[in-house]
């Protein structure tokens with residue numbers, strides 16, 4: 001988690017319940033979640049169905065090829 005933040009990774013969480021996906025900047029997550037947590041242990045909760053069962057992927061951000069990803073700014077992740 002801390003490493004992902006340093007590398008400016010894009011973290012995508014996809015809900016296993018309804019398929020809803022949200023993307024976050026790892027550096028944002030590190031500021032609201034425990035940086036010691038592994039990425040797949042982060043307490044994501046689906047915005048649509050409120051299920052806490054998400055598949056989490058991290059990838060490096062390609063600044064010159066931004067495929068129009070909506071990045072959520074987490075404010076109440078804990």
Ligand SMILES: [Zn+2]
Nearest residue numbers: 015018046049
């Ligand atoms: Zn869902």
